[in-house]
Amino acid sequence: xxxxxxxxxxxxxxxVVGTRERVVRAASRLLQQQGYEGTGIKLxxxxxxxxxxxxxxxFPGGKEELxxxxxxxxxxxxxxxxxxxxxxxxDPAVAVxxxxxxxxxxxxxxxxxxxxxxxxxxxxxLGRAPRIQEACHEALxxxxxxxxxxxxxxxxxxxxxxxxxxxxxxxxxxxxxTSQVFRSxxxxxxxxxxxxxxxxxxx
Amino acid sequence: xxxxxxxxxxxxxxxVVGTRERVVRAASRLLQQQGYEGTGIKLxxxxxxxxxxxxxxxFPGGKEELxxxxxxxxxxxxxxxxxxxxxxxxDPAVAVxxxxxxxxxxxxxxxxxxxxxxxxxxxxxLGRAPRIQEACHEALxxxxxxxxxxxxxxxxxxxxxxxxxxxxxxxxxxxxxTSQVFRSxxxxxxxxxxxxxxxxxxx
DNA sequence: GTCTATAAGATGATAGAC
DNA sequence: GTCTATCATCTTATAGAC
Numbered sequence: 001x002x003x004x005x006x007x008x009x010x011x012x013x014x015x016v017v018g019t020r021e022r023v024v025r026a027a028s029r030l031l032q033q034q035g036y037e038g039t040g041i042k043l044x045x046x047x048x049x050x051x052x053x054x055x056x057x058x059f060p061g062g063k064e065e066l067x068x069x070x071x072x073x074x075x076x077x078x079x080x081x082x083x084x085x086x087x088x089x090x091d092p093a094v095a096v097x098x099x100x101x102x103x104x105x106x107x108x109x110x111x112x113x114x115x116x117x118x119x120x121x122x123x124x125x126l127g128r129a130p131r132i133q134e135a136c137h138e139a140l141x142x143x144x145x146x147x148x149x150x151x152x153x154x155x156x157x158x159x160x161x162x163x164x165x166x167x168x169x170x171x172x173x174x175x176x177x178t179s180q181v182f183r184s185x186x187x188x189x190x191x192x193x194x195x196x197x198x199x200x201x202x203x
Numbered sequence: 204x205x206x207x208x209x210x211x212x213x214x215x216x217x218x219v220v221g222t223r224e225r226v227v228r229a230a231s232r233l234l235q236q237q238g239y240e241g242t243g244i245k246l247x248x249x250x251x252x253x254x255x256x257x258x259x260x261x262f263p264g265g266k267e268e269l270x271x272x273x274x275x276x277x278x279x280x281x282x283x284x285x286x287x288x289x290x291x292x293x294d295p296a297v298a299v300x301x302x303x304x305x306x307x308x309x310x311x312x313x314x315x316x317x318x319x320x321x322x323x324x325x326x327x328x329l330g331r332a333p334r335i336q337e338a339c340h341e342a343l344x345x346x347x348x349x350x351x352x353x354x355x356x357x358x359x360x361x362x363x364x365x366x367x368x369x370x371x372x373x374x375x376x377x378x379x380x381t382s383q384v385f386r387s388x389x390x391x392x393x394x395x396x397x398x399x400x401x402x403x404x405x406x
Numbered sequence: 407g408t409c410t411a412t413a414a415g416a417t418g419a420t421a422g423a424c
Numbered sequence: 425g426t427c428t429a430t431c432a433t434c435t436t437a438t439a440g441a442c
Binding site: 033136186195201 | 236237238239240241314315316318322323325326327329330331336339340343366367369370372373374375376377378380381383384385389390393394396397398400401404
Binding site for chain 2: 407408409410
């Protein structure tokens with residue numbers, strides 16, 4: 001929008017990514033791992049290979065504006081992961097269980113550190129940072145609508161699909177937290193099996 | 204243990220509560236509302252009507268030791284609430300749904316601020332504060348065992364009861380976060396209905 | 407046990423050279 | 425756009441009088 005990218009679309013291997021994008025990615029990952037209050041702007045800058053001045057150049061609104069961009073970035077990433085998992089099978093019950101399995105594997109491979117990209121920040125800023133709160137709200141709505149669309153596609157009514165999406169999303173979110181604290185895939189896998197059973201209970 | 208309570212068991216209305224207990228209660232509530240990193244010790248002391256010196260007198264281990272005590276306090280409170288809800292009906296499916304309803308009402312009455320007493324702190328301190336992490340782990344295990352015992356009592360096998368407890372706890376945790384972000388009881392109520400359906404799916 | 411004062415360091419944010 | 429230096433404030437934690 002207001003940024004000039006330095007490179008083109010890549011030399012063949014990976015796209016050269018500008019400073020702003022590197023800062024947003026670092027912020028998203030750190031917010032996911034340590035939350036909003038526990039993540040300093042200096043650390044974000046260092047991890048992104050940028051200076052504090054550059055961060056404030058791109059985000060004059062400071063930490064809050066940067067957090068909003070980071071949450072929106074995590075929103076898109078998580079939505080993509082959801083879509084991939086949900087497209088992995090024709091049967092919606094199998095698809096949901098695959099989703100849970102995929103989340104469990106990714107969580108283990110990150111050392112149980114990279115869970116939902118918004119939960120921690122959302123809880124920390126409840127009623128204290130409206131912009132961030134709004135970004136988190138939109139992320140959850142987005143993911144719910146991805147799930148709902150998948151259920152509608154399999155023949156559920158709009159209302160049933162919306163409600164099922166609400167429960168499946170909540171269960172996956174809660175199971176992810178539980179798996180992180182237990183340092184075990186089991187909560188996500190068990191919840192995935194039960195969600196599949198719930199989906200099947202209408203057929 | 205090492206504390207001398209100032210009063211007795213109360214003059215008839217409410218028990219007089221010592222400084223240590225007031226500090227733990229204030230810390231528990233603030234950790235629940237704002238998380239670990241966002242809550243300063245000075246604020247905890249002020250809310251408890253104590254001085255900083257008193258806090259460090261009772262908790263020489265500093266913020267981390269205080270957080271452990273606060274998490275354990277929240278653990279007991281939440282377990283009591285769970286037990287009350289689960290004892291509200293003979294049918295385990297109805298009991299689970301009542302639980303979700305009770306959580307939704309309490310959450311709304313707190314202005315959407317007082318959700319699960321450990322989620323935020325657990326996520327913020329992942330891999331950074333082992334003592335706190337262990338206290339959160341024990342809380343989740345405790346709640347799961349309260350749920351599991353309720354299902355066993357209704358005739359489920361031990362394995363089925365454990366697995367169902369895992370899913371129901373995860374779903375309630377996730378739905379509570381969703382309800383906080385949406386500022387609506389609906390996610391908790393919908394999830395409660397679906398969990399009841401899941402419980403019934405074996406009968 | 408309670409209180410005040412203060413140390414030592416980190417934090418978000420800004421200014422201004424280049 | 426990038427960099428360094430710096431401000432004002434806040435944080436955890438400690439010391440020591442009472």
